Amino acid sequence: MTAIAGSTPSVGGMSELAAIALNCSLKAEGPSNTEVLLRQVLDELEGHDVTTDIVRVAARTIHPGVLSEAQGPGDAWPELREQILASDIVILGTPVWLGNPSSICRRVLERMDAFLAETDDDGRMITMDKVAGVVVTGNEDGAHNSIAQCYQGLADVGFTIPANAATYWVGEAMQPVDYGDLDETPANVASTTAMMAANLVHVARLLKEHPYPAG
Amino acid sequence: MTAIAGSTPSVGGMSELAAIALNCSLKAEGPSNTEVLLRQVLDELEGHDVTTDIVRVAARTIHPGVLSEAQGPGDAWPELREQILASDIVILGTPVWLGNPSSICRRVLERMDAFLAETDDDGRMITMDKVAGVVVTGNEDGAHNSIAQCYQGLADVGFTIPANAATYWVGEAMQPVDYGDLDETPANVASTTAMMAANLVHVARLLKEHPYPAG
Amino acid sequence: MTAIAGSTPSVGGMSELAAIALNCSLKAEGPSNTEVLLRQVLDELEGHDVTTDIVRVAARTIHPGVLSEAQGPGDAWPELREQILASDIVILGTPVWLGNPSSICRRVLERMDAFLAETDDDGRMITMDKVAGVVVTGNEDGAHNSIAQCYQGLADVGFTIPANAATYWVGEAMQPVDYGDLDETPANVASTTAMMAANLVHVARLLKEHPYPAG
Amino acid sequence: MTAIAGSTPSVGGMSELAAIALNCSLKAEGPSNTEVLLRQVLDELEGHDVTTDIVRVAARTIHPGVLSEAQGPGDAWPELREQILASDIVILGTPVWLGNPSSICRRVLERMDAFLAETDDDGRMITMDKVAGVVVTGNEDGAHNSIAQCYQGLADVGFTIPANAATYWVGEAMQPVDYGDLDETPANVASTTAMMAANLVHVARLLKEHPYPAG
Numbered sequence: 001m002t003a004i005a006g007s008t009p010s011v012g013g014m015s016e017l018a019a020i021a022l023n024c025s026l027k028a029e030g031p032s033n034t035e036v037l038l039r040q041v042l043d044e045l046e047g048h049d050v051t052t053d054i055v056r057v058a059a060r061t062i063h064p065g066v067l068s069e070a071q072g073p074g075d076a077w078p079e080l081r082e083q084i085l086a087s088d089i090v091i092l093g094t095p096v097w098l099g100n101p102s103s104i105c106r107r108v109l110e111r112m113d114a115f116l117a118e119t120d121d122d123g124r125m126i127t128m129d130k131v132a133g134v135v136v137t138g139n140e141d142g143a144h145n146s147i148a149q150c151y152q153g154l155a156d157v158g159f160t161i162p163a164n165a166a167t168y169w170v171g172e173a174m175q176p177v178d179y180g181d182l183d184e185t186p187a188n189v190a191s192t193t194a195m196m197a198a199n200l201v202h203v204a205r206l207l208k209e210h211p212y213p214a215g
Numbered sequence: 216m217t218a219i220a221g222s223t224p225s226v227g228g229m230s231e232l233a234a235i236a237l238n239c240s241l242k243a244e245g246p247s248n249t250e251v252l253l254r255q256v257l258d259e260l261e262g263h264d265v266t267t268d269i270v271r272v273a274a275r276t277i278h279p280g281v282l283s284e285a286q287g288p289g290d291a292w293p294e295l296r297e298q299i300l301a302s303d304i305v306i307l308g309t310p311v312w313l314g315n316p317s318s319i320c321r322r323v324l325e326r327m328d329a330f331l332a333e334t335d336d337d338g339r340m341i342t343m344d345k346v347a348g349v350v351v352t353g354n355e356d357g358a359h360n361s362i363a364q365c366y367q368g369l370a371d372v373g374f375t376i377p378a379n380a381a382t383y384w385v386g387e388a389m390q391p392v393d394y395g396d397l398d399e400t401p402a403n404v405a406s407t408t409a410m411m412a413a414n415l416v417h418v419a420r421l422l423k424e425h426p427y428p429a430g
Numbered sequence: 431m432t433a434i435a436g437s438t439p440s441v442g443g444m445s446e447l448a449a450i451a452l453n454c455s456l457k458a459e460g461p462s463n464t465e466v467l468l469r470q471v472l473d474e475l476e477g478h479d480v481t482t483d484i485v486r487v488a489a490r491t492i493h494p495g496v497l498s499e500a501q502g503p504g505d506a507w508p509e510l511r512e513q514i515l516a517s518d519i520v521i522l523g524t525p526v527w528l529g530n531p532s533s534i535c536r537r538v539l540e541r542m543d544a545f546l547a548e549t550d551d552d553g554r555m556i557t558m559d560k561v562a563g564v565v566v567t568g569n570e571d572g573a574h575n576s577i578a579q580c581y582q583g584l585a586d587v588g589f590t591i592p593a594n595a596a597t598y599w600v601g602e603a604m605q606p607v608d609y610g611d612l613d614e615t616p617a618n619v620a621s622t623t624a625m626m627a628a629n630l631v632h633v634a635r636l637l638k639e640h641p642y643p644a645g
Numbered sequence: 646m647t648a649i650a651g652s653t654p655s656v657g658g659m660s661e662l663a664a665i666a667l668n669c670s671l672k673a674e675g676p677s678n679t680e681v682l683l684r685q686v687l688d689e690l691e692g693h694d695v696t697t698d699i700v701r702v703a704a705r706t707i708h709p710g711v712l713s714e715a716q717g718p719g720d721a722w723p724e725l726r727e728q729i730l731a732s733d734i735v736i737l738g739t740p741v742w743l744g745n746p747s748s749i750c751r752r753v754l755e756r757m758d759a760f761l762a763e764t765d766d767d768g769r770m771i772t773m774d775k776v777a778g779v780v781v782t783g784n785e786d787g788a789h790n791s792i793a794q795c796y797q798g799l800a801d802v803g804f805t806i807p808a809n810a811a812t813y814w815v816g817e818a819m820q821p822v823d824y825g826d827l828d829e830t831p832a833n834v835a836s837t838t839a840m841m842a843a844n845l846v847h848v849a850r851l852l853k854e855h856p857y858p859a860g
Binding site: 125127128144147148149151152155156158159160161162163164165166195198199202203206207210212213215 | 770772773789792793794796797800801803804805806807808809810811840843844847848851852855857858860
């Protein structure tokens with residue numbers, strides 16, 4: 001599954017980092033604009049020697065709820081939760097629907113709500129020292145609002161948000177173009193994606209080597 | 216199912232109205248704070264001779280997607296959609312999680328997104344002439360943002376939002392009290408609920424008798 | 431000022447309506463993309479025999495506060511408030527900055543907050559029976575969130591929001607194009623603008639002839 | 646004005662940090678609930694040997710605009726901007742009005758928008774390596790949405806958001822109690838405030854000693 005247990009020595013003696021990208025597309029399979037942009041982020045992260053993994057959340061069955069435990073048979077959250085907790089960098093990727101992040105994205109945040117009450121022996125949330133970023137795509141409008149909602153939810157449950165920890169693409173208002181339709185990546189999107197990845201790595205390394213103090 | 220086909224003559228010769236309340240609690244059964252407040256709205260509506268129905272959305276299985284058609288076997292959306300379209304007043308009720316409406320509520324709005332492209336012979340969205348209201352409960356903070364998101368989504372897909380078309384209760388920040396825990400309904404909440412119901416009925420009647428013009 | 435006291439007979443015996451557009455651009459003068467789109471809405475409204483007026487809010491000095499009375503010398507709110515109260519249709523127009531409506535737009539909403547406590551002899555807010563719409567422009571992303579915030583604030587202080595009571599334009603993400611730069615109005619924007627105007631007029635007429643009941 | 650040039654040696658050889666709190670109350674003077682909570686954050690920061698300063702933004706005149714330069718005579722932004730840039734920790738404090746941060750808060754964010762285009766010789770925004778936090782008070786509802794908006798704006802213009810970088814208090818829905826009315830600080834608020842301060846200090850120190858890489 002993830003390569004986080006991999007033994008490749010980290011570059012320059014720096015801590016090895018693992019990233020997980022959660023694609024909150026409404027589609028369980030097939031082309032996903034959000035996946036296209038998420039993969040560009042992961043490519044950048046790999047260039048920083050981060051091991052990466054990506055999950056199509058809709059292909060699993062995440063039950064409604066706000067607890068870490070399985071909410072009935074077939075609930076895939078406990079397994080996804082373990083993958084998240086095994087990662088240093090968590091990237092929430094979502095399409096925009098009616099100007100907001102997807103119901104799948106909101107569900108992931110709802111399940112993460114349980115982190116608020118889960119502390120380690122030092123009274124720190126189990127997510128502390130992890131960083132989070134956000135990726136948004138849509139055929140029009142809604143990226144900033146989606147990023148705002150995700151930043152707030154993620155910071156509330158213990159993640160650190162590096163500077164410029166998001167990249168996004170939405171098209172002109174009321175037009176049908178999707179990110180996957182573009183012939184090439186717009187230069188501004190590419191540079192934003194690169195900066196996002198570099199910043200995620202920088203803060204993830206710092207926090208891995210210098211954890212937050214006990215609560 | 217709904218009582219909308221009921222034969223009770225309407226009061227004063229006015230059009231008979233049907234309301235449906237969608238409880239977007241994350242729980243499929245059992246106590247629901249949102250249901251408590253939704254029922255208070257429905258009681259008020261019944262006092263205005265509106266026939267009412269309430270649906271616990273989590274007890275059905277609404278698949279992810281943005282189309283009206285069933286998204287695979289077992290998708291309960293087509294049936295719920297018919298109930299919505301058979302109603303004059305639609306009330307979206309949602310709990311607050313991490314400051315936002317529930318994933319169930321976002322999913323309902325996503326499925327309603329299809330209304331944007333569904334027009335009648337006069338080029339009007341099939342939801343035109345229906346009014347919508349919003350009910351929010353939470354143990355703390357998030358009602359206004361939830362109302363804002365719901366109003367925008369509902370108006371985008373063709374519903375009319377009467378003045379003061381929402382009622383809500385959230386407790387003091389960082390405290391565990393729920394709406395269902397209160398010994399009595401706060402006077403301000405009760406008067407807001409009553410005004411919401413009266414306004415929904417007023418505009419629903421006007422639009423039923425004077426539909427929007429052709430698009 | 432506005433032509434609302436004009437004596438032109440209304441078409442077909444219907445009530446004459448007056449609309450006011452509040453341009454919440456950050457600029458007190460000069461070109462304004464929001465003004466371009468607002469004027470298109472007003473043109474449509476005039477086609478429905480509505481008398482119209484437009485105010486560049488930044489050219490006046492609206493002091494911070496949440497009361498109707500002047501907040502110190504030079505506060506232009508009381509005069510603007512009278513213009514709003516003399517209108518049947520109020521359109522809030524705002525640019526997008528950092529994904530949100532402008533500080534000028536938020537200030538107008540803050541001053542409108544006082545309407546919550548201002549009721550007529552029948553216990554109705556003095557804004558009841560007025561309808562509101564929203565116009566948003568930006569070089570990228572933020573329209574839906576801005577519309578959501580405005581709808582919620584406007585409905586909270588007593589305005590009714592007709593179906594599809596907003597029009598907007600934002601360009602492709604991270605690009606510098608403004609609405610005023612376009613060679614022609616995109617067809618989807620034009621049809622949205624026309625529908626918005628028709629719907630504002632329809633509900634404003636209904637409410638003028640059939641006011642909300644006493645509170 | 647600020648104490649940031651103070652010569653107190655830092656504890657344990659760690660970098661000395663300076664924090665600035667921007668109180669975006671609508672009131673230029675007198676009691677401010679937001680100031681009460683902001684001062685509690687500053688007290689905590691001082692306990693971590695951070696030098697602190699607080700600015701009542703409404704007591705200055707910040708003109709509308711999105712540029713760093715003075716927007717006409719009397720614009721106090723350039724001076725406030727210098728204070729922000731001289732700080733390592735920036736705390737945006739805002740009251741809630743109609744469920745959203747104040748117009749003063751939105752104005753500060755709008756003026757910060759200019760940071761997006763202001764880079765140092767290494768292509769890094771001049772705000773990089775600074776951390777930001779958010780403080781919200783209101784008599785009811787709106788904290789999470791306000792935090793979300795501020796986090797997104799602040800991260801967009803280069804600030805890093807530590808884990809749990811916000812503290813807030815809002816009262817029960819539709820009730821008039823203000824933060825300043827409380828007999829004592831609720832325990833949950835106090836612990837959130839303490840954690841916020843500790844986390845701001847931790848990340849500010851890390852970034853001061855290990856700046857983000859060149860862009």
